[in-house]
Each structure stands twice: as structure tokens, then as C-alpha cells.
Amino acid sequence: MAEYENPIVLQRADPWVLKDGDTYYFTSSDPRYDTIGIRSAKRIDDLQKAPEVTIWHRHDSGPMSKYIWAPELHKVSGKWYIYFAAAQTDFEASGLPTHRMYVLENADADPMSGNWTEKGRIETPIDSFSLDATTEVIDGVQYLVWAQKDPAIEGNSNLYIARMSDPWTLASEPVMLSRPEYDWECIDFLVNEGPAFLLHADKVFLTYSASGTGVPYAVGLLTASRGSDLLDPASWTKSPVPVFKTCQANGQYGPGHNSFTKSEDGQQDLMVxxxxxxxxxxxxxxxxxxxxxxxxxVNWKADGTPDFGVPQPDTRWTPVTVDILPPDGGDDAK
Incomplete structure (x- = not known):
């Protein structure tokens, strides 16, 4: 079984790791929420010291000028795409930031090149707080899943799915897959966000995060059968309990907003x-x-469902202050 040093990258929330060939690409929310950066390495343990290249900076004003959140790097039909959320002002009357979802594209072989172009906003039928877009091509169909506020539903965000006609355009009406309903999803805030696909055998799994971003933050799970109508909510079952949560014994609190990748030998699924x-x-x-x-x-049970275990204890140095470190963590980050 693969073993790794933790943390893999300091002060990087909402981590997204994509393995392309023998290279890992890492992106995440910068703690200043003003740029999107990518770093790469051949080994996950080397990502902390890998140089981070800024490939996009927030606008000086307008819809993409504040709170750049949760970028994800995807490769679709040979091109690179980054999905992210950005805001124009601090808060709406509802108390939510003004985030909407946006897409960048790069046709180069190397996603760390500077040739990123803005493809614009992902338009949804409701013009409201929306974020955490993720995508997956399943059996030749590209799907988008994201979190969005419906003004008619109590809470901050629900999860929606739609087909795509291209990597920045919806091709079907959004369908709600999940809303905060269990007690563990409604601590501090009523939130379902941060979805991520995990495909295994004949199943499609979709993790998501719920509750406030402090200690209560935890990961939930939706499951569908491969070949079923993924746009039909009846195709999905929802776990009534979190599948990954705070582990006080290991000193790990509020785990969530995850992505999935493969181990260096390609044999094991990993949760980042x-x-x-x-x-x-x-x-x-x-x-x-x-x-x-x-x-x-990620271990797999006999019934084909994932076992995420518990967050493992730290084996690397971590800061004890709230100062923002340089991208490589500084001299103390081993």
C-alpha cells in the first residue's frame, strides 16, 4: 500500500490533484484568494517543494475580482480546463458572497504554460451564488456537477448535475442531486459543496462536503450505477452518515473538499x-x-463501495501561526 507524508502541501485548501501520465499537477485555493497556481511533480511527496506557477490573476474589478475559490484542473478532448469560482463584491443581502463559476482553457501540452484563455462564465438558469464546478466524461458524455443557492430552498447551497455541450456550456436543465437535510450537513451552515467524481467498477461515486468549514466539515457520498440515467435523481442513493470526518485521535479537524487521483504505480485510488x-x-x-x-x-470493500478510513496524523512540520507562507512553505517545510 502506498504511504505518503502529510500534509502534502501547506496552506492550500480545496486541493485538486490530476495525474497525467507520470506527472501530478496540483492546484488549490491560494490563502489570499487572488490567484490560480499550478505545481507539478513526479511524486506526491514532492509537491510541497515543487515551484508554483501562477497562471491566472484576479481582475482588478468586476465579476472575477474577488475571492478566487477552489480551482480544478481537468483535461477534456486533449485540452486543459480550469473551473473556478469568483466574486464581484463581498456579500449579497443574503449574507452569501457573489460567486459565480468560470472556465479557463489551454490547448498547450503543458498546463503550466501561460497560454490560458478565459472562456467565460458557466450560465445556469438561476442567477445565484454558485461554485465548486467539477466535471467528468462518463461513457462519452461530459457532465458538470456544482453547488448553487436556490432562493426557494433554505440553506447556502445544493448540488446540481447537467450534461455539457462543450466544457463551458450546459446542454440540459440542471437537476438537483442533494440538499442539506441530515443533522451533520447543517452544522453552522446548511451546505452541500465541493463535489468530486470517483469511478470504480460498475459504480459512479460522488463525494461532497457539508456544514461549516471549521471542525464540523465532513464528506458525504452519493452513489449511482454505471449506465443508469445520471440526470435522474432516482438513480442516486445518498449516505445518511458522513463517510469522512474529523478524527480527534489523529489531530485532524474538518476534512473535506476533496479530489481523487491514482498512486504513482496506478494501482490505488487516492483521496486528496x-x-x-x-x-x-x-x-x-x-x-x-x-x-x-x-x-x-481509498480502500474498497467486498461490496464495491469505497472505504475512506480516517484522516491520518501529520508527519511533516506545519505552521503554528496564521502567517501566510511562501508557496514552497519556507525553509521549515520538510
């Missing part, structure tokens, strides 16, 4: 996520930079 190693947070948890990117091995 963020978590903190302390519980006392001054002010808004979103502005505490010490949500570090971590990794764990």
Missing part, C-alpha cells in the same frame, strides 16, 4: 483533501490559512 490540525480559530475560518492539503488511500 484539506484539514486543520487545531480547533481554535480566531474569526472566520475561511481566513485562517492553515487548511493544509493531505492525502489518504
Amino acid at each position: 483533501y484539506h484539514a486543520r490540525n487545531y480547533t481554535h480559530i480566531e474569526g472566520d475560518p475561511l481566513f485562517d490559512p492553515n487548511r493544509h492539503a493531505r492525502v489518504g488511500v
Whole structure:
């Protein structure tokens, strides 16, 4: 079984890792929420020290000028795409930021080149707080899943799915797959967000994160059969309990907003996520930079369902202050 040092990258929340060939590409929310960067390495353990290349910077004003959140790197039909959320102002009357979803494209072989172009906003039928777009091509069909506020439904965000006609355009009406309903999804905030696809055998799994971004943050799971109508909510079953959550014994709190990748030998599924190693947070948890990117091995049960285990304890140095470190973590980050 693969073993890794944790954290894999310091002060990088909402981590997204894509393995292309023998190279891992890593992107995430920068703690200043003003840029999108990518780093690459042949080994996951080398991502911390890998140089981070800024490939996009927030606009000075307008819809893409504030709070650049949760970029994801995808490769579709030979081109690179980054999905991310950005805001124009701090908060709406509802108390939510003004985030909408956007797409960047790069046709180069290397996604760390500077040739990224803005493809624009992903338009949805409701013009409301929306974020955390993820995509997957399943049996030749590209799907988008994202989190969005429906003004008619209590809470911050629900999960929706739609087909795509191209990597930045919806081709079908959005269908709601999940809303916060269980107690563990409704602590501090009513939230379903951060979806990520995991394909295994004849199943399609979709993880997501719920509750406030502090200690209560946890991961839920939706499951559908491969070949079923993924746009039909009846095709999906929802776990009534979180599948990945705080582990006090290991000093890991509020794990979530994960992605999936493969081990270096391609034999094991890996879950990449963020978590903190302390519980006392001054002010808004979103502005505490010490949500570090971590990794764990996904095991598979006899019935074909994933076992995510528990967040593993830290084996690397982590900061004890809320100062924002340089991208490589500084001299102390081993």
C-alpha cells in the first residue's frame, strides 16, 4: 500500500490533484484568494517543494475580482480546463458572497504554460451564488456537477448535475442531486459543496462536503450505477452518515473538499483533501490559512463501495501561526 507524508502541501485548501501520465499537477485555493497556481511533480511527496506557477490573476474589478475559490484542473478532448469560482463584491443581502463559476482553457501540452484563455462564465438558469464546478466524461458524455443557492430552498447551497455541450456550456436543465437535510450537513451552515467524481467498477461515486468549514466539515457520498440515467435523481442513493470526518485521535479537524487521483504505480485510488490540525480559530475560518492539503488511500470493500478510513496524523512540520507562507512553505517545510 502506498504511504505518503502529510500534509502534502501547506496552506492550500480545496486541493485538486490530476495525474497525467507520470506527472501530478496540483492546484488549490491560494490563502489570499487572488490567484490560480499550478505545481507539478513526479511524486506526491514532492509537491510541497515543487515551484508554483501562477497562471491566472484576479481582475482588478468586476465579476472575477474577488475571492478566487477552489480551482480544478481537468483535461477534456486533449485540452486543459480550469473551473473556478469568483466574486464581484463581498456579500449579497443574503449574507452569501457573489460567486459565480468560470472556465479557463489551454490547448498547450503543458498546463503550466501561460497560454490560458478565459472562456467565460458557466450560465445556469438561476442567477445565484454558485461554485465548486467539477466535471467528468462518463461513457462519452461530459457532465458538470456544482453547488448553487436556490432562493426557494433554505440553506447556502445544493448540488446540481447537467450534461455539457462543450466544457463551458450546459446542454440540459440542471437537476438537483442533494440538499442539506441530515443533522451533520447543517452544522453552522446548511451546505452541500465541493463535489468530486470517483469511478470504480460498475459504480459512479460522488463525494461532497457539508456544514461549516471549521471542525464540523465532513464528506458525504452519493452513489449511482454505471449506465443508469445520471440526470435522474432516482438513480442516486445518498449516505445518511458522513463517510469522512474529523478524527480527534489523529489531530485532524474538518476534512473535506476533496479530489481523487491514482498512486504513482496506478494501482490505488487516492483521496486528496484539506484539514486543520487545531480547533481554535480566531474569526472566520475561511481566513485562517492553515487548511493544509493531505492525502489518504481509498480502500474498497467486498461490496464495491469505497472505504475512506480516517484522516491520518501529520508527519511533516506545519505552521503554528496564521502567517501566510511562501508557496514552497519556507525553509521549515520538510
